[in-house]
Each structure stands twice: as structure tokens, then as C-alpha cells.
Amino acid sequence: MKMIEDLISDILKGAFMRCNYDSVYGKVTLSNRPDLCQFQCNGCLRAAKEYHKSPQVIAEEVMTQLGDVSCFKKLEYVKPGFINISVDDGLILEYINDMANDISFGCEKRGTGTTIVIDYGGANVAKPLHIGHLRPAIIGESIKRIGKFLGYTVLGDVHLGDWGLQIGLIITEMKRRFPDLVYFDSNYEGEYPKEPPFNISELEEIYPMASNISKSDSEYLKEAKKNTYLFQKGHKGYIALWKHILNVSIDDLKKNYDMLNVHFDLWKKESDVQGYIPDIIEDLKNKGVAYISDGALVVDVKKDTDKKEMPPCILVKSDGATLYGTTDLATIYERNKSYDPNEIIYIVDKRQELYFEQIFRCARKSNLVSEGTKLTYLGFGTMNGKDGKPFKTRDGNVMRLENLINELIKIVYDRVKEYDISTKEAKEISRKVGLAALKYGDLSNQLSKDYIFDIERFTSFEGNTGPYILYTVVRIKSILEKYYRIEGDLNDKDVSIISPTGESERKLMLKLTLFNQIVTNSFIEYAPNKICQYIYELSNEFNKFYNNNKIITEKNIKKQRSWIKLIILVKDILVNGLDLLGIEVPDRM
Structure with a gap:
């Protein structure tokens, strides 16, 4: 439509x-x-x-x-x-009746034949997710869902960090604690154990300790860098340990991302593209694109039109080590080779804008990506506390994402448990409402803006919040259940929405007609906040309509059936809008 x-x-x-x-x-x-x-x-x-x-x-x-x-x-x-x-009301009626009979509510599949890769994970193995991982995860998941709803082939990639110094640090600390493990025996020829020598809790304790030691102990850091080098060169014992780190970390990451209702299509890693790097470097040397500067191999990416300094893109440092940028270039090459995407989108902290400008220019200059492939950097703002500074725990540390989620769920549970429902149902409602509060509170802000994380406001059942939208949906479900109990199921294919009898009904209908436009624009502009604003306004219009009309006791059967079909459409649009944000709806609240 x-x-x-x-x-x-x-x-x-x-x-x-x-x-x-x-x-x-x-x-x-x-x-x-x-x-x-x-x-x-x-x-x-x-x-x-x-x-x-x-x-x-x-x-x-x-x-x-x-x-x-x-x-x-x-x-x-x-x-x-x-x-x-x-x-004329007739135009609006025809439009919303067509919406009601369309599985996509009038949204055209305008993305058919277009492939997009979205990089929105950024997690590192051996490290727990913290609140800094929240925004890219839920923003990327929402943009991916909106794109798929509009018919695009969208691949969400977690792009795990698994090839850097953190692996060498873990190996170093493991060797210090458990020197007799077979992974450190240069004469060992057998099969390495299938079970890892640590669980996720132990692994998450080992890495930060190793990292802290390396900051004050130069010999320890030197040993970690050496072990990183040996691991990257194929040391059998270290590769076996690395595989354990991957398996334990990925299982835990999937559990945490599942808790957020964030699901990746691809679980690619930095290590997956390392094999491309030597050939890419050699090719760029042969083309004369890459050259030696102060011992490092670099690519000049500045343009005559630049108004600010644009440093060269460093591929190989003077000590022979490659950098994150080298891996990111290889990743662009691999994505182009494997998926031939029309666009690759990166959802990353806005402070990395210069870095990605360098990478994109280098990829273009080096012909690592097809000319027609759009490279998009979406820089998101920070989540701040009420003091305006990046959100932290009371003791000043970066909060684990799992702890933040559990804290929000507990706040909601303390309210919900007072209702006459089972503990199991109260916990399930609290989980959905708590996550709605968290995700809507974030997504309702413009992507590039910093915002204040306010737990009290986000968990409120009034105002522009996730719980308010959920409550509106649950209210409509309750009305429909009452109607079905009294009148039986509505055969809505034989029922049409008829002309409005009041202004609140007319405004509700008009707001419904905008769904197609809002969803399309939110994807074109990479702006899930537009969907948040729309479903908030739609909820308001519904609640005004509901307060002005007695749906269940209406005597005019034709009018009542029209209203029922109308609010079914409102419910479906709200549920669909919430799903595009990655938010689940409870059956009751």
C-alpha cells in the first residue's frame, strides 16, 4: 500500500x-x-x-x-x-480496512532483493557484557527487525573480539596459576581435553586480574604479548586453550543476548578473517596503495577537501603487528566476498567516527569493497547517570549488563507481586516489563544523542515509557476477552470499520494510517525512536477513544463490531511496533 x-x-x-x-x-x-x-x-x-x-x-x-x-x-x-x-472519512476508512486485512498492515516489501549486513555486537570473549554493550545490541536488533519487516535481507553480525592481547593475557595468567596443564607442555603430543579448565565465572575473574597485573608489571605484559604472538602463529596448546575460551564465552554471551531478546544471524569473529590479511597487505603493496612510513605500513586516506586532519590508516606497525583496523578491513573484504551486500552498517560509539572514516576510505581506495556497496557508520551517544556522567555502579565501576537487567526486573517485581497472581507469572510479567522499560527508555532517544538513564521514570506505568505502552496493549486484550466471553469470537473478515462517530475515534483512525510511513522512515533514517514516538501517540489516541466510548455496553451492534475490529487493529499495530523494537508483550499486567 x-x-x-x-x-x-x-x-x-x-x-x-x-x-x-x-x-x-x-x-x-x-x-x-x-x-x-x-x-x-x-x-x-x-x-x-x-x-x-x-x-x-x-x-x-x-x-x-x-x-x-x-x-x-x-x-x-x-x-x-x-x-x-x-x-473525507471515507478515504481513511478504506485505508485502515485495507490495513486490517493485510498481514503487513499496509507496509510494502520495498527491500526485496537488497542485502544488508549490520555489525552491532562488539563483545569480546572472556569478558562479561556491561552496560556499554546495551545500546549497540538493542539499536542494531531493532534496525535489523525493521529492515526484515520491510523485505530486506538483513544479516546481524556479533563480530566477536577473539584475536587480541586479551587471549595472551589469559594464557599468561593460566600458565602462572596452573603451569602443569598440558597446554603448556611443549612435548605433549596427545589430544587436548574436551572439557575446559575453567568455567565462565573463573574466566571472567582471570582476565581482569591479568589485565591489572600487566598495567604495573612490564615483564608480565611482555610475556603476554609474546604468548599472543605464539597463539596467533598457531601454538597448538594455546590454540586449544583459545577454543575453550571461545566455547565458554559464546555460550554465556548467547544466554545474555537471549535475555535481551537480541539474536544474531552471524557469530563471526576477528579470527575468521585473519587468513585474508597477508594477501590483502601484499596486494595493497603491489598496487602502490600501501607504503612504509616511519617503519609502519600505511595507506594515505586524506582528501583535498578535508577541513580537519586525517591521519593515514596504519595496516602494520613498525614491530610487525597488525591492528584492529587491519582486521576491520579484512572483515569488510570477507563480507563483500561472502554476501555481496548492498550496505554494511556499523553501530558503534560515536567517539569512533574518525576511525571508521579512515577504515571506509581505505576500503574504497584499496577496492576491498564493491563500488555499489554503501558503508554506513552509526555513532550512538552515551547512557549517562543523573549526574550527566557515563552510568556506573555506586562504587564507580562499569555495571555488568546482567546486573542492570536484574535490577530493573526486581523493581517491577516488587510492584507486580502484590497482585493476586502466582510467583511464576509475576516473574514472567516482571521480566517482560523490566526489559521493555530498559529497551524503550533507550530506543526512544535519538540514536546519536547522549541520554539520562532514569530507572524511576523508565519503569513508570505513566508517560512515554515502555510499561505504559505494554499496559495499553494489555488493556485492549482485556476488552477483547470480555467481548469474546459475551458475544463469542468476531468473524472480522465479515466486519468492516465504519465511519467514526466522534473526534477521538477519527483521530485514532488517522493515527493508524501513518504506520506504513513511520516504519519506512524509521528504517531509511536509522531511527527506531520514530517507532517509539508513534506507538506512544497511538496509545494516547486509543486511551482517549476508550475513555469516550463504552465499547462493551454499546447497544448498536454494527457500531460495536466496528469498534472491536478497530481496537484489534490498534492492538496488532502496537504489538508489531513493539516487536520491531525487540520488546515482548505480557498477557496481563
Whole structure:
């Protein structure tokens, strides 16, 4: 289905053309003054400059062409150059009835044939997820879901860090603690144990201790770097330990991501692309793209148009070591080779903007990616405490993501447990509501902006919050259950939504027609916050309608059935919108 704005725009564009004006001036938008009209066209003001006429003359000419258009209830010229439009209820009714009978609620599968890879994990093995991993995970998951809903082939990649110094540090600390393990015996020829010599709790204790020691003990750090080198060169015992680290870490990461309702299509790792690096480096040398500077191999990526300093992209350091950038270039190459994507999106902290600009320019200059592949960097802002500083625990440490989730769930559980429900159900409701509070509180903000993490506000059942949206859905479910108990199931294919009898009903219907537009724009603009704002406004319109009408006791059967079908559509749109945000809905609250 076309967006309703486009349907109305097409009519206005035809009128502009019949008056010998460019059709571009017939573009219609939703009115920013809903008290005056539903839609507005601002083209007369801009056309006046090109055609050297007054906006009013152009508007009157155009409106004359629209006099017999049945779908318009009211057309009015307003200075300095607007055409205010209110449409006939019939147009809205036809639109929302079509939405109600469409599995995608009118959203076109505009992404068919387009492949997108989204890099939105960034977790490292052997390290627990902390709150810094929250934003990329839930933003990326939402953009991926929206894209898939619109028909795009979207592959979400966790892109695990598993090849750096942290592996050498763990090996060093394990060797210090357990020198007799077979992994450290250079004469060992047998099969290495299938069971790891540590569990996730022990592994998560080993790495930070090793990291702290290395900061003050230069010999320890030197040993860790040596072990990293040996591991990367294929030391059998160290490779066996690394595989244990991977298995234990990935199992735990999947558990935590599942808790967030975040699911990756690809569990690729830095190690997966290491085999490409030697050939890429050699190719860039042969092409003359890479050259030696102060002992390091670099690629110059600056442009004549740059207004700020753009350092070269370093591929190999003077000591022979490759960097994260080298791995990221190889990853772009591997993604291009394996999936031939139309776009690769990186969702990363906004402080890494310069780094990704270097990487993208280097990939382009080196022909590591197809010319038609779009490389997109989405830099997200930080989650701050009420003091305006990055959110931390009371003792000043970075909070583990699992602990933050559990804290939110407990806050909700302390409220829910007072209801007359089982402990099991209370815990399940608390889990869904707590995660909704966390994810909606984050996603409702513009991606690039910093925001204040306010637990009290996010968990409130009032205002622009996740729990408020969930409560609205549960309220509709309750109304429908009452109706079904009294009247039986509604055969909604034989029922149509009929003309509104009040303004709150009309506004609710109009808000429903915007779903297609909101979902499409939220994907084009990488802006899940647009869906948050929409479902919040839709919830408000529903609650106004509900307070103005007695649905269950309505005596007019045709009107009552129309209302039931209407609120089913509202429920389905809200549930679908929440699902695009990665938020689950409880059966009751």
C-alpha cells in the first residue's frame, strides 16, 4: 500500500501540473496544526518564487482543480502560502480496512532483493557484557527487525573480539596459576581435553586480574604479548586453550543476548578473517596503495577537501603487528566476498567516527569493497547517570549488563507481586516489563544523542515509557476477552470499520494510517525512536477513544463490531511496533 501522504500528494501533484506548475510542489505532509487540519501542502510558497506569482494566486488555481475531488472534506488557503487539507472519512476508512486485512498492515516489501549486513555486537570473549554493550545490541536488533519487516535481507553480525592481547593475557595468567596443564607442555603430543579448565565465572575473574597485573608489571605484559604472538602463529596448546575460551564465552554471551531478546544471524569473529590479511597487505603493496612510513605500513586516506586532519590508516606497525583496523578491513573484504551486500552498517560509539572514516576510505581506495556497496557508520551517544556522567555502579565501576537487567526486573517485581497472581507469572510479567522499560527508555532517544538513564521514570506505568505502552496493549486484550466471553469470537473478515462517530475515534483512525510511513522512515533514517514516538501517540489516541466510548455496553451492534475490529487493529499495530523494537508483550499486567 502507498503511504496515505503519497496518495493525497498524488492528487495535489496532478492539480499543480494541470495548472502548469511543477508537480514537486504538490507534496503533502501531516499537519503540524491538527486543530486546524489533517494535512497541509506548503508548495505554493516555494512555487511563488519560481513562477513570480503570489502564493495565494497559485493556491486558488490549484484548489479550483480540486473542487470535485470527493476524498477532500475541506480545502483552505492560509497565509503565507499553505493549503490546509482535511480528508473525507471515507478515504481513511478504506485505508485502515485495507490495513486490517493485510498481514503487513499496509507496509510494502520495498527491500526485496537488497542485502544488508549490520555489525552491532562488539563483545569480546572472556569478558562479561556491561552496560556499554546495551545500546549497540538493542539499536542494531531493532534496525535489523525493521529492515526484515520491510523485505530486506538483513544479516546481524556479533563480530566477536577473539584475536587480541586479551587471549595472551589469559594464557599468561593460566600458565602462572596452573603451569602443569598440558597446554603448556611443549612435548605433549596427545589430544587436548574436551572439557575446559575453567568455567565462565573463573574466566571472567582471570582476565581482569591479568589485565591489572600487566598495567604495573612490564615483564608480565611482555610475556603476554609474546604468548599472543605464539597463539596467533598457531601454538597448538594455546590454540586449544583459545577454543575453550571461545566455547565458554559464546555460550554465556548467547544466554545474555537471549535475555535481551537480541539474536544474531552471524557469530563471526576477528579470527575468521585473519587468513585474508597477508594477501590483502601484499596486494595493497603491489598496487602502490600501501607504503612504509616511519617503519609502519600505511595507506594515505586524506582528501583535498578535508577541513580537519586525517591521519593515514596504519595496516602494520613498525614491530610487525597488525591492528584492529587491519582486521576491520579484512572483515569488510570477507563480507563483500561472502554476501555481496548492498550496505554494511556499523553501530558503534560515536567517539569512533574518525576511525571508521579512515577504515571506509581505505576500503574504497584499496577496492576491498564493491563500488555499489554503501558503508554506513552509526555513532550512538552515551547512557549517562543523573549526574550527566557515563552510568556506573555506586562504587564507580562499569555495571555488568546482567546486573542492570536484574535490577530493573526486581523493581517491577516488587510492584507486580502484590497482585493476586502466582510467583511464576509475576516473574514472567516482571521480566517482560523490566526489559521493555530498559529497551524503550533507550530506543526512544535519538540514536546519536547522549541520554539520562532514569530507572524511576523508565519503569513508570505513566508517560512515554515502555510499561505504559505494554499496559495499553494489555488493556485492549482485556476488552477483547470480555467481548469474546459475551458475544463469542468476531468473524472480522465479515466486519468492516465504519465511519467514526466522534473526534477521538477519527483521530485514532488517522493515527493508524501513518504506520506504513513511520516504519519506512524509521528504517531509511536509522531511527527506531520514530517507532517509539508513534506507538506512544497511538496509545494516547486509543486511551482517549476508550475513555469516550463504552465499547462493551454499546447497544448498536454494527457500531460495536466496528469498534472491536478497530481496537484489534490498534492492538496488532502496537504489538508489531513493539516487536520491531525487540520488546515482548505480557498477557496481563
